[in-house]
Amino acid sequence: MGFNRPSRIQENALPMMLAQPPQNLIAQAQSGTGKTAAFSLAMLSHVNPANKWTQCLCISPTYELALQIGQVIEHMGQFCPDVKLAYGIRGNRSMERGTKLQQQIVIGTPGTVLDWCTKYKFIDPKKITMFVLDEADVMIATQGHRDQSLRIHRQLTKDCQMLLFSATFEESVWRFAEQVVPDPNIIRLKREEETLDNIQQFYVVCKEKEDKFAALCELYGCLTIAQAMIFCHTRSMAAWLSAQLIREGHQVALLSGEMTVEQRAAVIERFRHGKEKVLVTTNVCSRGIDVEQVSLVVNFDLPVDMDGHADNETYLHRIGRTGRFGKRGFAVNMVDSERSMDIIHQIEMHFNRRISKLDTSDYEAMENQLS
Numbered sequence: 001m002g003f004n005r006p007s008r009i010q011e012n013a014l015p016m017m018l019a020q021p022p023q024n025l026i027a028q029a030q031s032g033t034g035k036t037a038a039f040s041l042a043m044l045s046h047v048n049p050a051n052k053w054t055q056c057l058c059i060s061p062t063y064e065l066a067l068q069i070g071q072v073i074e075h076m077g078q079f080c081p082d083v084k085l086a087y088g089i090r091g092n093r094s095m096e097r098g099t100k101l102q103q104q105i106v107i108g109t110p111g112t113v114l115d116w117c118t119k120y121k122f123i124d125p126k127k128i129t130m131f132v133l134d135e136a137d138v139m140i141a142t143q144g145h146r147d148q149s150l151r152i153h154r155q156l157t158k159d160c161q162m163l164l165f166s167a168t169f170e171e172s173v174w175r176f177a178e179q180v181v182p183d184p185n186i187i188r189l190k191r192e193e194e195t196l197d198n199i200q201q202f203y204v205v206c207k208e209k210e211d212k213f214a215a216l217c218e219l220y221g222c223l224t225i226a227q228a229m230i231f232c233h234t235r236s237m238a239a240w241l242s243a244q245l246i247r248e249g250h251q252v253a254l255l256s257g258e259m260t261v262e263q264r265a266a267v268i269e270r271f272r273h274g275k276e277k278v279l280v281t282t283n284v285c286s287r288g289i290d291v292e293q294v295s296l297v298v299n300f301d302l303p304v305d306m307d308g309h310a311d312n313e314t315y316l317h318r319i320g321r322t323g324r325f326g327k328r329g330f331a332v333n334m335v336d337s338e339r340s341m342d343i344i345h346q347i348e349m350h351f352n353r354r355i356s357k358l359d360t361s362d363y364e365a366m367e368n369q370l371s
């Protein structure tokens with residue numbers, strides 16, 4: 001895979017995950033630093049290929065992420081021919097109820113995996129000896145995911161090794177994780193370590209959405225040097241923006257929540273292979289998606305929570321789609337009101353990082369840096 005040395009999280013987490021007797025782990029590491037590879041290696045090392053039943057269960061919040069993690073496991077496991085993987089995702093069910101899966105590793109989304117454990121009984125939860133929660137904070141903080149994950153968790157034995165990973169853990173979520181995971185090893189970042197120095201962050205002031213669109217068109221040279229992701233707050237804004245860009249003659253892909261999971265996976269595959277250089281999307285795509293060539297993230301709308309405050313976690317995940325594994329990346333935030341300027345200040349304060357003003361006249365300099 002061209003990996004020369006482990007990243008810090010891999011170096012720290014692997015010995016803990018592989019130790020005997022098994023130890024639990026709650027681990028935080030910045031986006032794009034190889035968490036997926038770390039727990040994939042742990043699962044591949046953990047299973048006994050002679051046992052033809054599911055031993056490792058990994059759940060992640062979305063269909064796309066489950067597919068992506070599965071691809072990493074398949075790639076890393078290519079020389080372990082006796083270790084097999086099944087995808088516990090919607091639509092993937094061809095067996096008779098009660099027939100047990102022979103694949104040692106299952107990666108899936110919480111609803112389907114829960115059904116596989118309870119309704120269809122494809123998996124015997126009592127035989128699971130390693131349970132991995134990717135994007136663990138969102139799995140805990142989102143009620144639907146939390147209920148389903150806890151229902152799976154309750155069926156596991158108390159000896160099952162639990163591994164929780166994410167780039168962000170809000171304080172309350174961390175406390176909850178510590179209650180659910182007995183006696184865990186802990187790898188936790190200090191707040192100022194959460195952002196990556198290889199991602200330069202900027203903001204641009206534009207009043208109306210049409211001004212933002214004009215600024216984006218001026219930025220288009222930068223967007224297409226490598227690949228870019230543009231985040232909007234709503235599906236309708238993402239649809240409007242991609243239609244406008246297409247009308248201007250730009251080639252962009254749109255990915256939003258109302259599409260079927262198969263359509264979404266197909267859009268991501270095309271983007272991953274560089275068929276489109278620009279992806280317009282919503283928060284549905286803010287986490288985990290790993291496309292190495294993404295060098296620019298644009299927040300067409302800033303991430304805000306229900307109360308209109310800065311959504312710091314989403315911000316970090318969104319900008320983390322660039323700057324993967326030490327690569328250089330840029331994040332540009334579009335500021336359309338005093339309120340959104342306020343949000344920029346909140347994000348700066350939260351992470352103790354400066355977000356600099358970028359004038360449209362600076363775009364050329366940025367283009368040069370990108371190329």
Ligand SMILES: Nc1ncnc2c1ncn2[C@@H]1O[C@H](COP(=O)(O)OP(=O)(O)OP(=O)(O)O)[C@@H](O)[C@H]1O
Pocket residue numbers: 002003004005006007010029030031032033034035036037038166167287288289290292320324325
């Ligand atoms: N040791 C390594 N050497 C080089 N590249 C690596 C190494 N480990 C992982 N990578 C690559 O780094 C990229 C990011 O890894 P990965 O997707 O696992 O990050 P992550 O920490 O899970 O990110 P996120 O928080 O966004 O989910 C991937 O393309 C992966 O192939």
